[in-house]
Amino acid sequence: MSNEIDLMINRMEEDYIKFVRLQFVDINGITKNIAIPFGSEDMEDLFNDGMLFDGSSIDGFVEIEESDLMLKPDINTYSRLSWRPEDAAVCRFMCDIYTPDNKPFEGDSRGLLKRTLAKIKKKGYEYNIGPEPEFFIVDVDEEGYPMPYDDASYFDVEPKDMGTDFRREIALNLEELGFEVEASHHEVGPGQNEIAFKFDNALKTADAVITFKQAIKAIVNNMAAFDSKDYTVTFMPKPFFGVNGSGMHCHQSIFKNGENMFSDDNSETGLSKEAMYFMGGLLEHAPAMTAITNPTVNSYKRLVPGYEAPVYRAYGLKNRSALIRVPAARGNGTRIEYRAPDPTCNPYLAFTAMLQAGLDGIKKKIDPGDPTEINIYKLTEEERLERGIKVLPSSLWEAYHSLEEDPIMMKALGGHISEKFLDFKYAEWDEYRVQVFGYEQRKYLNM
Incomplete structure (x- = not known):
C-alpha cells in the first residue's frame, strides 16, 4: 500500500x-x-x-x-x-x-454494495451496469415559477434544442473526470436531456452516478452564473405536469470468468437460462424494489400509465412499454434493461437491490414467463389481467409496505439500513399526506 x-x-x-x-x-x-x-x-x-x-x-x-x-x-x-x-x-x-x-x-450504503460484490466475486461473478440518468434544465418565468429551459422534444437539434451547449460542456468535463460518455441527446420532455456513460463494474458505476449528478449541477450553475441567468438542473422524476418524467434505466449483466452469463448462442432468443431467471427475480421483487429505486413521493407522479412510464411487470425482447426490455445486442453485449429506477435513488442501494433480486431469481429458477411483445399501454385492464401482467406500486406508501413484506429485499439492505430507510420513508409519506396543494384548493375550495 x-x-x-x-x-x-x-x-x-x-x-x-x-x-x-x-x-x-x-x-x-x-x-x-x-x-x-x-x-x-x-x-x-x-x-x-x-x-x-x-x-x-x-x-x-x-x-x-x-x-x-x-x-x-x-x-x-x-x-x-x-x-x-x-x-x-x-x-x-x-x-x-x-x-x-x-x-x-453497516449503515454505509457504498460499503453494502462493495461487500455484496465481494461475495459474488468469490464465485467468479462480476456485476456490470450501465445507467441512463435523465434530467431537466429548468429556467424560471417572469413570476419566478420553474419552467423547462426549451420546448424541444426527442432528438431535436438547434435552435429548438437549447441544451446543446450544456451537453457539450458537460460531456467534456465528464471526460476529464474519467467518464466514457457514449451518447448525449435531448429527451422527450421539454428541457429534458440524457447523457449515457459506459457500462462498467457496479461499484465504479455507482460512484460515477454520484459524481455525474454533482458535476452536472456544478457545471450548469457555473454556466448560468456566467450568463447571469437563473437556470439550473433537476433530477426530480416529475417536475412538470403533462410531460414525460425523468428515469434512470439500468442496463445490467453478470459475467463469469470473462464470459457473459446472460448469453446463449444456442437458444432461440440468444438468452441463457440465467438471464431468464434473473429477469424472473427482478419481476418477482419489483414491488419491494420500487421503494428503493423510486424513493420519493414525486417518483410516483412519473410511474403512472402513459408518458412512456414502465409500470407494467412484464418483459419484452424489444418492447419499451414493459418494465424490462432486452436490447438487441447478443454475445458479450447481452444485457437486461430494468426501466423503473429514477435518478433520485441512492445508486448503491438500487444496484444492490437489483443484483440480489436477480440472483434470487437464478437461485430459485423463477420463470418470468413468455415475453410481451405488444404495446401494453393499449391493453385494457381486463386484457392485462388475462395476460397476468401486474403493475408496480402507485405510491410511496404502497412501495415501502411491499418492501417490509419482502424478506429477500430486507436482507439485501441489512438490518441497519432497512430500519433507517423505512423510518425515513414513513416520515416522508406522513409529511406529504398532510400537505394541501394548489390543485386541491382550486378543485374543492368553492364546492
Missing part, C-alpha cells in the same frame, strides 16, 4: 492539488463531503488511518451517543474536479465508512 500511496501523492502534486474532498453519501444518496488542504505528509496518514467525523449528523447513520465514525478514502476513486479553478485545484476521493474499532459500518 505504501508504494501505491506514494504514487498517488506524486500524482496529486503533479495535478497541483490544493484541496482534497472526502466524499460519501447518506442513506438517501445525498452527497456529503469534508474538504481538507492538501499536504503530502497528512495524506499518508489519511490513507492509512482515515479521519473521524460526527456520524450522528448524517441521515441514516448513528445516534448522538455513538456518533464517532471513520472516513477512509478509496485510493482508486481519485478525480480532479474539472469545474474548480485551475489555481486552486480540487480533487475528490469516494470514502468507505468504518467504526472507530476499524470495522465496516
